[in-house]
Amino acid sequence: MVDSNSSSPELKNFKVLPYSAETLIQLLSELSSANPARVAAKTHIEYFREYFRMVDAKTLVVEPNYTDRDYLEDFAAFYVRCHAGYRSSCARIHFFSVAFDADQLVKVVEQADGLLRHEDLQREYIGFIVVKPLPATIIGRTCLKTYPSEGRRYFPVTRKYTANLLGMAFEVSTLAYQEQDTVLAACATSALWSVFQGTGKLFQHPIPSPYEITRGATEHALRPAREFPNKGLIPPQMVKAIRDVGLEPDVTAVNLDLTLKAAAYAYLRVGIPFLLLAKQYDPAIHDSVTGGPKLRGGHAVAVTGYSLGGSAATALSPAGTLFRASRIDKLYVHDDQVGPFARMELDCPPLEFTKNEETVISVGPVMKSSFALHNQTMRTLYLVPDLLIFPVYHKIRISFVTVMAKAVQADSGVEKFRQRVPDILKNRLEWDIFLTTGHQFKEELREGKLINGDELLAVLERPLPKFVWRCIGLHNNSPALEILFDATDIEQADFRLAIFFYDQRLKAAMQ
DSSP: OOOTTSOOOOOSSOEEEEOOHHHHHHHHHHHSSOOHHHHHTOHHHHHHHHHHHHTTOOEEEEEEEEOOHHHHHHHHHTGGGOTTOOOSOEEEEEEESSOOOHHHHHHHHHTOSSSOOHHHHHHTEEEEEEEOSSSSOOEEEEEEOOOOOTTTEEOTTOEEEEEEETTEEEEEEEOOBOOOOSSSOOHHHHHHHHHHHHHHHHHTOOOOOHHHHHHHHHTTOOOSSOSSSOOOOOHHHHHHHHHHTTOEEEEEEOOSHHHHHHHHHHHHTTTOOEEEEEEEEEEEEEOTTTSSEEEEEEEEEEEEEEEOOOSSOOBOSTTOOEEGGGGOOEEEEEETTTEEEEEEEOOOOOEEEEETTTEEEEEOOOEEEEEEOTTSOEEEEEEEEEEEEEEEOTTOOSOHHHHHHHHHHHHHHHHHHHHHOTTTOSSOOEEEEEEEEHHHHHHHHHHHTSSOHHHHHHHHHSOOOSEEEEEEEEETTEEEEEEEEETTSOTTSOOEEEEEEOSHHHHHHHO
């Protein structure tokens, strides 16, 4: 029997607080074992300050005892043996873009009459940050919603994460992120962990913890450094980590803007995040030997999105072929030194170095971003990409480089035709090239209503491979024709599946 004179129920352990950057700093210090000054100096704080301002965070809820699977794996493998006695449990901070207090939250939990309901909180849910009980690298599994699209930002590799708070389930569409802990994981391991968060859902493979990634990658490695604490992985070890989860690494060297932009667009569209390995240069420090900015070393990030901010497509090949991917002006990356979906600007001027005090050498392509330095301050750095490593399903055998070459050939033929019949195609085609699944292709073809009737039914009834390459020729931003390739075939075969004409005048003229 309920006592009508009893006091209103109150939260004993959970806290509900108004959001502010200062409150977040205080909580990160209290919930971990980190010094407040050290927390305030973390570059992640500057990133979170800007992010939570942009998504209009108003309230945070503190879950003081939370068991995180990835940290628990790391704890059992390493931290449990430390004399300092680190805790096995973490804390978790939830963020909302609506203002409420503890009493209002209790009413929502009890489903009592009030201004807020569970559905209201779900609509305003931003996500969560897991706080690890460590002295420095405290940002654990972080799931925060992406930035607003605004018609140019694209984050195709997100998936749904569910958080249970006081018996209520909250969902957020994102890709999990965490800071490297410099003991069990360096930047490459953290980047791989985020990449596997996306590929694990897409290709249905187990997602290893940072400890498991590092242990597997360094197994049988002939190197002088010890396995743990780990100071970083080299490319062959990253390749091994990808194979350990049942995927195949597609490694591409970066020497042109086209390679970087086209690859990012082609694979991200289907939901495959990838590793970007680059050299970091600090423009604030002059290198007296090279005559250019100071080289700080290598870095690895997980590429998770892009911005199509370019006003027009540009020709990035000697043949003058226009690619839609050339419109990309920014990449969004999970950078363990900064935060999730951190911005990297493209199309920066090449870096210049001197040789023999006379010859000037230009190095590019170049990206620009803000990174953490040893003194924990933020500074703009330049990055020169070296390698792209794509973790792909083993049956995806045709690479984007091969398909791009086919598109250049097709564009050359169409361009000759266009010059003879300029009234059919007034402008050069812009090629939209990306990887997708056979099912997604059929779904988009049906919903787009580019073809219909018997022609549409013939395509929908036709069996297609699991993965296909789409090369869509756009005329004034409208599909004019498309070449479909079998991504699972071999290069020596004729892996072209079909050609579709969406512009009827063009179809009649070319036939």
